[in-house]
Amino acid sequence: MTVTAPQIEEQEIHPDVALVELARAGDQAAFEKLVRQYDRQIFRTAQHITQNREDAEDITQDVFLKAYRKLDQFQGNSKFSTWLTRIAVNESLMRLRKRKTSRTVSMDQDVQTEEGSIPRDFADWSPNPEQNFTQSELSEILKKTIAGLAPGFRTVFTLRDIENLSTEETAEALGLSVPAVKSRLLRARLQLRERLSRYLKKNEGLTS
Amino acid sequence: MTCTEFLAKMTDFFDGHVEPTLLSEIKTHLGECHHCEVVVSTTRQTIEIYRDNEVYELPTNVRERTISSIMARCKEGC
Secondary structure (H helix, E strand, C coil): CCCCCCCCCCCCCCHHHHHHHHHHCCCHHHHHHHHHHHHHHHHHHHHHHHCCHHHHHHHHHHHHHHHHHCHHHCCCCCCHHHHHHHHHHHHHHHHHHHHCCCCCCCCCCCCCCCCCCCCCCCCCECCCHHHHCCHHHHHHHHHHHHHCCCHHHHHHHHHHHHCCCCHHHHHHHHCCCHHHHHHHHHHHHHHHHHHHHHHHECCCCCCC | CCHHHHHHHHHHHHHCCCCHHHHHHHHHHHHHCHHHHHHHHHHHHHHHHHHHCCCCCCCHHHHHHHHHHHHHHHHCCC
């Protein structure tokens, strides 16, 4: 048996961890720094999941209040932002369930469908297709397109591709396995591509 | 490599997580298959468009109101 000497922990402390320590000790300015660092990301995540602005604003507030109350439970094993995101996802799904009392809402809803898992549209896009639209037209197209995805797909796409979390962080935030995240990400990307193609493919403008 | 086999590896390919041998097979396939080449380029564009255009912005006044409310409740012990 080989006995290895205990490794001396010389890892650099993430600035968030230092702020969390200060906040735990009652430094509210430190907590406000954390709020200002992540409030927009939490708001976007909540709005992508709930598709409702008022809910997203309420959730943003609830996430930070819950985080403040539970700061002692943050172990530092994951990034603070991933820990916050996990709270935001849970709060958002709860909010969706409240709104849609007749339907079960979960990360697994509608993800079993095969819809959009095989590409069908092979038309190429213009080099900068977004230039064919005004900013507000493009924004509407992007909102409408992502809103059409099942929550389990749009949440994975939001965290991985919009908020730039790693596959592992996304898996942790959603309580999913890494292979499940990869599978959902592929299908989310393919479905969005297929739907956007209606607007962005060459020689075609806004279609009804 | 078939199109189905390529699709199964597309996420790893985008993340740069494929072994050199597999990467070479993928590049050969993309050189021969126009459909998969289009799927790759338009999927990349899909990701870039969403990254470059923030769909949901938190207006400054709402943001400041939300932060003030959070901090006021924290001061009261939530």
